[in-house]
Amino acid sequence: MPLWDYHTPGIPDELFERIEEVPITKEDIRALAICKLRLKEGNSAIDIGCGSGSITVELCLQTMGNVYAIDFDKKAVELTKKNLQKFGVKAEEVIQAKAQDALPRLPKVDAIMVGGTWGDTKQLIELAIGKLKNGGRIVIDTILIETMYQALTAVNELELNEIDITQVTISKARKVTTGTMMLARNPVMIISATKA
């Protein structure tokens, strides 16, 4: 039986292989980001900054289409491959490179997830949008004010449609001896838009 045979996204974090040095997009933010990509069966997608590969796995499960994952970090690429195998899905390619270097040779796709950026964020987002088919969706997750600003600037300048900017702050319950307390996580900004 496959590890996740549900129709809905939002795989619990603990089902993924993890290592300390490689970040993971946590369950709730990941579920929201995947939903904002508005995926269909057969869609193709690129996951930029795939980290642990949790988004890559969800993209594969939701689309059953061609999914490309990119990360600069060798450990992230290895971990993504391990997680794809764990969930019994296959990405078209898991590429160890800077996104700026890998994107030009990839085909146009229906959905692009930007989970991590380095170097010139605005330029990267412009490059990514260039790889989107018309009507395709881009989702940018960020915790950095600088990325937020540059992503917003790029999205506004390129005159995308259905722009949605959502800040999400999650708290999770923890049992303590005297009751149940809520532990706060950091706010995450999710920027999403449709290419005209």
Place this chain on the structure above:
Amino acid sequence: MPLWDYHTPGIPDELFERIEEVPITKEDIRALAICKLRLKEGNSAIDIGCGSGSITVELCLQTMGNVYAIDFDKKAVELTKKNLQKFGVKAEEVIQAKAQDALPRLPKVDAIMVGGTWGDTKQLIELAIGKLKNGGRIVIDTILIETMYQALTAVNELELNEIDITQVTISKARKVTTGTMMLARNPVMIISATKA
């Protein structure tokens, strides 16, 4: 073409028919709640306090199974029916009643969404869990401290598995003349669990 033909949940709020007196579970909270139900094709579900029917519609789209919607308010029942029609899906029944009165005659289901409660919340949740199949999921959305407390008490006492308590605070961007500001929404608590 159907109004929403994506594999992923999270239909934009503006696609639903709405009236002022009937509440809607907004897009981001709705997407998260639906994901936490961990739905499969063919699943059956009950939507308690269906309001505008936005959750009912998503339940139908994700499961293509038997979905029951309940609301005490006649306007909510009418609006839910209107929205089901708008999205080209059919619920098994849309019931105008107190959940406590309607639940006993319904069959056991795979997923129960509690979006609104009235009367004795703890008793209602116990009744709802009685209508869950083993391995089924319950998700309780609430903005009231009293509901939160009673739901937590019920969930703990009934010894459910995989209990997750997530508080979500969403802010949305609004363009103002000088830039982009974030408008805060109220925190929502999403309690989810699996019946052993």
